Amino acid sequence: xxxxxxxxxxxxxxxxxxxxxxxxxxxxxxxxxxxxxxxxxxxxxxxxxxxxxxxxxxxxxxxxxxxxxxxxxxxxxxxxxxxxxxxxxxxxxxxxxxxxxxxxxxxxxxxxxxxxxxxxxxxxxxxxxxxxxxxxxxxxxxxxxxxxxxxxxxxxxxxxxxxxxxxxxxxxxxxxxxxxxxxxxxxxxxxxxxxxxxxxxxxxxxxxxxxxxxxxxxxxxxxxxxxxxxxxxxxxxxxxxxxxxxxxxxxxxxxxxxxxxxxxxxxxxxxxxxxxxxxxxxxxxxxxxxxxxxxxxxxxxxxxxxxxxxxxxxxxxxxxxxxxxxxxxxxxxxxxxxxxxxxxxxxxxxxxxxxxxxxxxxxxxxxxxxxxxxxxxxxxxxxxxxxxxxxxxxxxxxxxxxxxxxxxxxxxxxxxxxxxxxxxxxxxxxxxxxxxxxxxxx
Amino acid sequence: xxxxxxxxxxxxxxxxxxxxxxxxxxxxxxxxxxxxxxxxxxxxxxxxxxxxxxxxxxxxxxxxxxxxxxxxxxxxxxxxxxxxxxxxxxxxxxxxxxxxxxxxxxxxxxxxxxxxxxxxxxxxxxxxxxxxxxxxxxxxxxxxxxxxxxxxxxxxxxxxxxxxxxxxxxxxxxxxxxxxxxxxxxxxxxxxxxxxxxxxxxxxxxxxxxxxxxxxxxxxxxxxxxxxxxxxxxxxxxxxxxxxxxxxxxxxxxxxxxxxxxxxxxxxxxxxxxxxxxxxxxxxxxxxxxxxxxxxx
Numbered sequence: 001x002x003x004x005x006x007x008x009x010x011x012x013x014x015x016x017x018x019x020x021x022x023x024x025x026x027x028x029x030x031x032x033x034x035x036x037x038x039x040x041x042x043x044x045x046x047x048x049x050x051x052x053x054x055x056x057x058x059x060x061x062x063x064x065x066x067x068x069x070x071x072x073x074x075x076x077x078x079x080x081x082x083x084x085x086x087x088x089x090x091x092x093x094x095x096x097x098x099x100x101x102x103x104x105x106x107x108x109x110x111x112x113x114x115x116x117x118x119x120x121x122x123x124x125x126x127x128x129x130x131x132x133x134x135x136x137x138x139x140x141x142x143x144x145x146x147x148x149x150x151x152x153x154x155x156x157x158x159x160x161x162x163x164x165x166x167x168x169x170x171x172x173x174x175x176x177x178x179x180x181x182x183x184x185x186x187x188x189x190x191x192x193x194x195x196x197x198x199x200x201x202x203x204x205x206x207x208x209x210x211x212x213x214x215x216x217x218x219x220x221x222x223x224x225x226x227x228x229x230x231x232x233x234x235x236x237x238x239x240x241x242x243x244x245x246x247x248x249x250x251x252x253x254x255x256x257x258x259x260x261x262x263x264x265x266x267x268x269x270x271x272x273x274x275x276x277x278x279x280x281x282x283x284x285x286x287x288x289x290x291x292x293x294x295x296x297x298x299x300x301x302x303x304x305x306x307x308x309x310x311x312x313x314x315x316x317x318x319x320x321x322x323x324x325x326x327x328x329x330x331x332x333x334x335x336x337x338x339x340x341x342x343x344x345x346x347x348x349x350x351x352x353x354x355x356x357x358x359x360x361x362x363x364x365x366x367x368x369x370x371x372x373x374x375x376x377x378x379x380x381x382x383x384x385x386x387x388x389x390x391x392x393x394x395x396x397x398x399x400x401x402x403x404x405x406x407x408x409x410x411x412x413x414x415x416x417x418x419x420x421x422x423x424x425x426x427x428x429x430x431x432x433x434x435x436x437x438x439x440x441x442x
Numbered sequence: 443x444x445x446x447x448x449x450x451x452x453x454x455x456x457x458x459x460x461x462x463x464x465x466x467x468x469x470x471x472x473x474x475x476x477x478x479x480x481x482x483x484x485x486x487x488x489x490x491x492x493x494x495x496x497x498x499x500x501x502x503x504x505x506x507x508x509x510x511x512x513x514x515x516x517x518x519x520x521x522x523x524x525x526x527x528x529x530x531x532x533x534x535x536x537x538x539x540x541x542x543x544x545x546x547x548x549x550x551x552x553x554x555x556x557x558x559x560x561x562x563x564x565x566x567x568x569x570x571x572x573x574x575x576x577x578x579x580x581x582x583x584x585x586x587x588x589x590x591x592x593x594x595x596x597x598x599x600x601x602x603x604x605x606x607x608x609x610x611x612x613x614x615x616x617x618x619x620x621x622x623x624x625x626x627x628x629x630x631x632x633x634x635x636x637x638x639x640x641x642x643x644x645x646x647x648x649x650x651x652x653x654x655x656x657x658x659x660x661x662x663x664x665x666x667x668x669x670x671x672x673x674x675x676x677x678x679x680x681x682x683x684x685x686x687x688x689x690x691x692x693x694x695x696x697x698x699x700x701x702x703x704x705x706x707x708x709x710x711x712x713x714x715x716x717x718x719x720x721x722x723x724x725x726x727x728x729x730x731x732x733x734x735x736x737x738x739x
Contacts, residue, residue: 068460086461093462093470102474206471309451 008154008417014210015409018105023063024210024409025095025103027088028218028402029198030111031073031241031264032360035394035402036091038064038099039409060410062389064099066091075260076112076215076242078197085201092205106207107409108198109401110155111215111242113190117255117345118146123163123182127433131164131173131181137419139183146187153192155214157416159185160252169250185416188214188256211409216244216256218404223358223382223397224248232350235382236338237400238361240264243334245341247350252413255345259337263361266330273326274318276304290324291331292366297321324366331364335374342375356382360398520554528552528584535590539572543588546570555580571614597639598624600631600658612639632661641684645669648685651692655701666711675701678709687713 018024019041026037039060068091072083096102122143126135140159148154162170164178173181195212202209219237220229229248237244240263247255263285270289271281288302297320306314347353355375357367362381371379383396384403394402462470472478499505519525528551532540546566549558560578567576567588575591595607595615605618607627614636618624628646635642642659645667649656652671660668667684669677679687687710694700700708704724709717720728 086459089464089467090461093467096470096474100474102471102476206468307451
């Protein structure tokens with residue numbers, strides 16, 4: 001556990017170094033595409049919240065962007081490492097060329113790895129004194145870490161709630177006086193080999209990892225508006241190989257999960273049913289696909305194309321209704337699985353239950369008609385927040401994860417490892433208590 | 443019917459791996475490193491220029507050629523009509539002084555205005571004793587204007603070597619051959635008289651009532667003045683407040699005709715104890731008179 005603590009702290013230090021140097025790269029390694037953005041960071045962020053601050057969005061500018069087709073990835077995990085390494089090299093080189101700077105530090109996202117969420121709680125005795133940084137560290141250290149099994153690693157460990165005696169729902173208890181300090185922490189774990197593979201790939205490209213985030217979390221940061229994050233909302237990041245789910249409440253991530261199904265499965269279905277190559281299937285899906293068929297679609301014939309040399313085979317057509325008929329069961333399956341995960345997480349207990357779909361898969365026409373059948377409410381198709389310098393090409397829903405990583409890089413939330421390891425302060429504390437007893441009684 | 447010649451499909455374009463090789467990737471990162479970029483954009487051109495220049499001027503012939511060319515070009519430009527100075531005009535100086543100034547400047551006309559060191563020329567003009575202030579400028583039309591202000595002689599100073607005219611602040615103006623040449627100027631003498639010229643002038647001013655009898659002032663010990671009158675009469679003045687002391691003597695003279703009597707010396711060196719010395723004959727006479735009047739002492 002402390003090993004992880006150290007490595008995460010090292011990553012934070014690396015992030016500080018990168019921000020001081022002024023340039024940091026964002027790497028969103030997805031199953032269908034890999035995006036790299038180069039951020040130019042000026043450290044002049046006004047302190048505190050507010051419009052000028054824009055949750056860190058005002059302190060950086062995107063100076064270079066590149067996208068390439070992903071290779072060697074499946075379900076958001078690295079499958080063929082050398083292929084992925086080449087793809088990362090391509091995209092990093094492209095972004096560096098666009099930015100005309102060399103970047104050494106990379107902040108990356110992990111979409112696969114079977115993310116699991118844990119809510120953990122801990123409490124500590126204060127002895128009627130004001131809460132200090134040390135006390136926060138102690139209460140975080142007192143959280144009972146669940147047994148999440150061998151070979152898993154903690155990706156996020158964010159304190160989401162503090163309670164002081166009977167008062168709960170505090171964001172920052174420092175300076176307040178009480179007897180007992182309790183805290184709730186959200187912990188997200190992923191398979192450690194997924195993390196190791198990604199780190200290895202990035203190292204092989206002569207880059208240093210300056211931060212790791214869950215892709216679902218990053219998408220939520222980019223596509224949920226502040227009110228939604230405050231009142232309770234779920235973000236569904238429909239990617240190529242995996243569909244990430246993140247639930248936010250009171251501006252904190254309280255649950256994250258991933259369904260290992262996505263756009264690639266839909267493409268595969270089309271390719272299998274229509275006997276066409278995957279590239280053709282992908283083109284059919286993106287140009288003509290949909291989720292809800294209308295009577296118009298019966299007469300809308302789409303040529304399948306091809307150059308097999310077999311005239312009959314190359315001139316097949318398929319109606320749009322048929323195409324939708326192939327895609328819809330898979331979309332329904334994904335949405336159903338998402339609904340199950342949300343139910344299991346207790347999403348319906350949140351005060352507000354906004355659902356925002358984002359990611360490349362959310363651009364399927366008719367998704368907003370189909371989704372209410374599963375979620376019982378309207379969903380919003382969210383696009384990433386505008387950030388300075390983002391190229392027009394990268395403003396689509398498919399880039400939620402990348403933009404979210406930018407925000408994560410500029411203004412990360414406090415995590416467990418951002419606090420000092422609590423020192424054994426008990427003797428000092430008892431001395432102070434004795435001193436106070438003297439002062440009160442004499 | 444299908445043609446019998448086999449259908450030839452165009453050979454598909456085999457595009458290579460779009461990914462850069464590890465080497466290419468590293469080279470690009472190296473090229474984007476700030477130090478390397480600077481070295482290439484500044485260092486290499488600067489080095490190339492240095493090498494070319496160094497090789498070109500390695501031979502002494504080329505260096506000499508360049509130097510000659512530079513000199514030639516300078517002269518060609520400097521000797522243009524627009525930059526030539528043909529004439530020298532001196533304003534504010536008397537005729538003999540004008541000749542002095544022209545001789546002192548020693549310019550051979552025409553001269554290029556690039557070669558005129560006006561500050562140096564001005565310093566040379568100021569070396570002349572009779573020049574108080576000088577201003578030089580090159581006027582359009584190739585004229586060097588020299589404006590000088592002469593020193594006005596206010597005193598004559600007799601030294602062992604001869605007579606010197608001094609201005610009001612004690613600066614030498616010129617040498618005077620004979621006293622008669624400038625009989626209008628008061629005469630001073632004694633070492634350090636030039637440094638106290640201002641006081642001397644004030645004394646001469648104050649001695650106005652005695653002007654016809656005033657012969658001159660003598661500086662004693664670079665400290666105080668003696669006023670010398672005709673017939674060997676003398677007033678010794680203190681080092682401080684000399685004018686006051688002189689005025690006191692003059693007021694006594696005006697009231698009682700001090701200097702019409704047989705007085706040789708009025709000593710005012712101790713202002714609280716002025717002393718008068720009579721002529722020895724007069725003193726003896728006075729003593730005789732007293733003896734006859736009062737009897738033998």
